[in-house]
Amino acid sequence: MTALPSSIPKPCCLGGSRMQLRVSATARPAQTKSATLYELLSVEKTAGPEEIKAAYRVQARRWHPDACRTAVDKAYFAERFMRAREAYEVLSDPSRRRDYDVSLLRADGWAIAVGGGVVLRKGGCAWGFGDWVSQLEGLKRRCAVEEEESWGSRMRRAHDSKASDLWCLLGFSVSE
Amino acid sequence: MPLWVPVRSQVAPAACLSPSPEAPRALSLFSSSSVFPLPNSQCLVWRTDLLVISSFRMAEQPYMVASDSETTGDDKSQSAFHDLAIGIEVGTSKCSIAVWNGAQVELLRNTRKQKAMRSYVMFKDDTSTGEVPSGGASNKTAYEEKEILSGSAIFNMKRLIGRADTDPIVHASKNLPFVVQTLDIGVKPFIAALVNNVWRSTTPEEVLAIFLVELKTMAEVQLKRPIRNVVLTIPVSFNRFQQIRVERACTMAGLHVLRLMPEPTAVALLYAQQQQQQQQSLHGSMGSGCEKVALIFNMGAGYCDVATTATAGGVSQIKAMQGCTLGGEDILKNVLYHLLPNFDSLYSNRDMNKIRSMGLLRIAAQDAIHRLSTQSSVQINVDLGDGTKMQRVLHQSEFEEVNRNVFEICEKLIKLCLADSKLAAEDINDVILVGGCSRIPKIRSLVLGLCKKEKEYEGMDALEAAVTGAALEGAVASGITDPSGSLDMLTIQATPLSLGIRVHGGGFVPIIQRNTAIPARKSMIFTTTQDGQTEALIVVYEGEGKMVEENHLMGYFKVTAIPLAPKGTAEISVCMDIDAANTLRVFAGAMMLGTDRANSPFFEVRMPTLDDAHGWCAQALVKTHGSALDLTTIPKELQPQKVQ
Numbered sequence: 107m108t109a110l111p112s113s114i115p116k117p118c119c120l121g122g123s124r125m126q127l128r129v130s131a132t133a134r135p136a137q138t139k140s141a142t143l144y145e146l147l148s149v150e151k152t153a154g155p156e157e158i159k160a161a162y163r164v165q166a167r168r169w170h171p172d173a174c175r176t177a178v179d180k181a182y183f184a185e186r187f188m189r190a191r192e193a194y195e196v197l198s199d200p201s202r203r204r205d206y207d208v209s210l211l212r213a214d215g216w217a218i219a220v221g222g223g224v225v226l227r228k229g230g231c232a233w234g235f236g237d238w239v240s241q242l243e244g245l246k247r248r249c250a251v252e253e254e255e256s257w258g259s260r261m262r263r264a265h266d267s268k269a270s271d272l273w274c275l276l277g278f279s280v281s282e
Numbered sequence: 283m284p285l286w287v288p289v290r291s292q293v294a295p296a297a298c299l300s301p302s303p304e305a306p307r308a309l310s311l312f313s314s315s316s317v318f319p320l321p322n323s324q325c326l327v328w329r330t331d332l333l334v335i336s337s338f339r340m341a342e343q344p345y346m347v348a349s350d351s352e353t354t355g356d357d358k359s360q361s362a363f364h365d366l367a368i369g370i371e372v373g374t375s376k377c378s379i380a381v382w383n384g385a386q387v388e389l390l391r392n393t394r395k396q397k398a399m400r401s402y403v404m405f406k407d408d409t410s411t412g413e414v415p416s417g418g419a420s421n422k423t424a425y426e427e428k429e430i431l432s433g434s435a436i437f438n439m440k441r442l443i444g445r446a447d448t449d450p451i452v453h454a455s456k457n458l459p460f461v462v463q464t465l466d467i468g469v470k471p472f473i474a475a476l477v478n479n480v481w482r483s484t485t486p487e488e489v490l491a492i493f494l495v496e497l498k499t500m501a502e503v504q505l506k507r508p509i510r511n512v513v514l515t516i517p518v519s520f521n522r523f524q525q526i527r528v529e530r531a532c533t534m535a536g537l538h539v540l541r542l543m544p545e546p547t548a549v550a551l552l553y554a555q556q557q558q559q560q561q562q563s564l565h566g567s568m569g570s571g572c573e574k575v576a577l578i579f580n581m582g583a584g585y586c587d588v589a590t591t592a593t594a595g596g597v598s599q600i601k602a603m604q605g606c607t608l609g610g611e612d613i614l615k616n617v618l619y620h621l622l623p624n625f626d627s628l629y630s631n632r633d634m635n636k637i638r639s640m641g642l643l644r645i646a647a648q649d650a651i652h653r654l655s656t657q658s659s660v661q662i663n664v665d666l667g668d669g670t671k672m673q674r675v676l677h678q679s680e681f682e683e684v685n686r687n688v689f690e691i692c693e694k695l696i697k698l699c700l701a702d703s704k705l706a707a708e709d710i711n712d713v714i715l716v717g718g719c720s721r722i723p724k725i726r727s728l729v730l731g732l733c734k735k736e737k738e739y740e741g742m743d744a745l746e747a748a749v750t751g752a753a754l755e756g757a758v759a760s761g762i763t764d765p766s767g768s769l770d771m772l773t774i775q776a777t778p779l780s781l782g783i784r785v786h787g788g789g790f791v792p793i794i795q796r797n798t799a800i801p802a803r804k805s806m807i808f809t810t811t812q813d814g815q816t817e818a819l820i821v822v823y824e825g826e827g828k829m830v831e832e833n834h835l836m837g838y839f840k841v842t843a844i845p846l847a848p849k850g851t852a853e854i855s856v857c858m859d860i861d862a863a864n865t866l867r868v869f870a871g872a873m874m875l876g877t878d879r880a881n882s883p884f885f886e887v888r889m890p891t892l893d894d895a896h897g898w899c900a901q902a903l904v905k906t907h908g909s910a911l912d913l914t915t916i917p918k919e920l921q922p923q924k925v926q
Contacts, residue, residue: 159573163597170772171801171862175761184801184861191799 143193165190367511367540369752374440374584377401378749382757387750402437405475431641433459433476436489441584443486444524447471487531494535513756515545517585518605518778521834546578546589548751554598576712581719583610590703600776602702602797604695620684639666655721712739716747775800784821784830786811786912805857808913819911837891843882844872
């Protein structure tokens with residue numbers, strides 16, 4: 107995936123995790139999956155708190171916009187920095203990390219099929235680049251706000267707009 | 283000819299300069315220049331369109347004037363430092379300038395060899411000017427301080443800038459010798475200085491601009507090069523509105539603000555550098571080293587800031603910041619009211635004699651406070667003229683009792699800051715005390731006590747730490763590298779204040795919480811409060827209050843094309859983005875029903891959009907639109923949790 111370092115993040119990134127609702131409900135091959143938080147910080151899943159902190163600092167040095175000398179790339183750097191930051195925030199908080207680890211495990215296989223039955227601990231981490239959490243969130247939300255159309259119709263439509271989806275996930279839009 | 287160059291990431295336009303040696307050139311270049319005679323011999327030159335540009339700056343890409351005459355560098359070594367940003371700390375009472383000299387940070391001295399110069403501008407007899415060329419008055423030369431307190435000088439501009447006349451701080455400034463008038467309608471206060479027995483009006487920005495011009499000229503003479511880029515320190519509690527005002531004053535003075543840095547974060551940078559050097563000398567190499575956590579307490583004449591920082595391997599992360607408008611000025615006021623309980627009624631009419639005696643009393647009280655830092659009691663002897671003399675002893679215990687509220691607020695700030703940063707006293711390695719008020723014994727013991735430390739961090743000058751840090755940041759931001767690695771540093775800043783929008787009922791919903799690392803982007807979904815509501819007002823506020831009235835209005839805009847739907851079903855996404863240059867952008871738009879796609883193009887608004895009269899705007903909006911355009915939140919568990 108080549109990111110397009112356009113200057114300003116376009117509002118298409120606004121939907122946050124809900125963008126990922128459009129991803130097909132069947133488990134996707136591992137390669138197309140977004141990087142895990144561990145991958146973002148380049149640490150093993152077994153990494154200890156100090157290791158995570160140090161890894162975050164390395165990422166910050168690499169991607170903080172202040173470390174970027176070309177104005178054009180600043181927005182891309184900011185994007186990368188914010189991701190590393192988010193990853194650090196989750197992984198440095200023991201309870202959020204535990205929840206995230208669970209979500210990673212589940213996302214690996216059966217979770218989506220039974221996702222609707224899983225209840226998240228209140229205030230727990232409904233976060234991550236894994237898809238099922240956001241799908242679950244989406245479902246819950248749809249239930250709460252009286253559906254106007256079916257889940258399936260949205261999924262079908264979502265399929266059609268996959269291309270723009272990619273940019274959304276990256277947080278960038280194509281430059282004119 | 284000057285070229286207009288769009289600058290992507292930078293902050294303010296740099297343009298004209300005035301009473302510097304280059305003034306004639308600036309004038310000749312700008313055909314449309316206006317020359318504004320200020321209430322003294324100085325003229326601030328500014329282009330008529332510059333004002334347009336500086337307000338334009340808030341909403342659009344900023345532009346900067348680049349004069350080609352300046353880009354022809356001499357030799358390489360000089361050109362490296364050609365655009366090196368200097369660090370400036372304009373304090374409420376004192377001010378200093380520092381610059382990276384190639385090996386370390388050096389503070390500049392004025393003609394009287396002072397590093398800390400009194401911050402004020404004298405408006406007098408149409409001849410004299412601000413302070414710098416003649417040097418800041420030290421507290422020992424009472425004559426000059428007396429002059430400053432004669433009503434002809436404006437000082438404390440840092441406490442006044444960017445505040446409306448409803449602000450309690452502006453009201454408290456009414457006991458100063460110059461005129462501060464308020465009408466309590468949420469507009470800029472009227473301030474005036476006494477010139478030839480006439481009160482002449484000015485504005486805090488104008489005063490700051492004049493002062494900055496003097497500083498700039500002084501630095502240019504000493505460094506023998508034009509100065510354009512600056513890193514300026516500001517208090518933690520400065521809202522974006524105040525920051526804009528400071529930037530504008532810099533623009534008027536021909537300075538380009540590379541960064542506005544909260545004072546404790548400048549101190550944190552200096553601390554990070556010292557730690558790195560220490561670890562280098564210990565281990566011989568640049569390792570990531572172990573993490574050190576410091577609490578920085580900074581209290582000057584006008585503001586009190588607390589911050590915690592974690593630093594390792596040259597990377598420092600600001601964990602939390604707290605600040606408020608509290609400082610030596612408040613302590614002085616408490617002492618004045620203690621010495622003369624009828625202070626207000628005595629000085630309500632401003633005749634010359636009263637102003638003079640008020641000035642004398644201020645000097646005596648200030649001197650007493652300073653001496654109480656080392657003595658347990660002081661004798662105050664002051665002849666106030668018109669037959670009244672004050673002779674009494676002020677004890678330290680009395681002083682501490684009178685200022686109990688000040689110490690209580692300090693304590694609260696530190697506790698809040700520790701809680702925000704999720705730190706216990708035991709986690710703190712170092713306690714750094716900076717600013718003039720950190721010399722007060724009670725404050726030292728209070729801070730050290732709360733952090734459970736025997737002694738404070740040594741190796742920093744309490745009055746020079748912030749400006750030194752600003753100069754370091756200036757060097758880092760100017761892209762200067764140092765072979766010893768002492769500029770190989772990164773500070774991850776945090777937002778000192780929460781940013782959010784107004785919801786139905788006047789509540790404030792933060793979207794970016796305070797102490798979020800910058801750059802940051804967060805979004806939230808809101809919904810309508812009326813059936814068939816097609817438009818919604820996004821009213822952006824900054825602050826910590828639960829209700830919007832307690833916070834600062836930054837601006838507003840309307841989201842249109844919300845699909846027709848019963849109330850509570852339409853979705854409006856609001857996203858806030860702060861980039862590394864601390865620019866705030868708000869994106870908002872309505873989603874198509876039941877989808878994740880925008881119904882129509884989103885809005886992108888750079889904040890603040892407001893200029894003056896912001897007190898009125900909020901009321902006017904409510905009056906005109908009621909709750910017809912209101913938004914409300916959706917339950918937390920239904921919010922998208924991820925930032926991207």
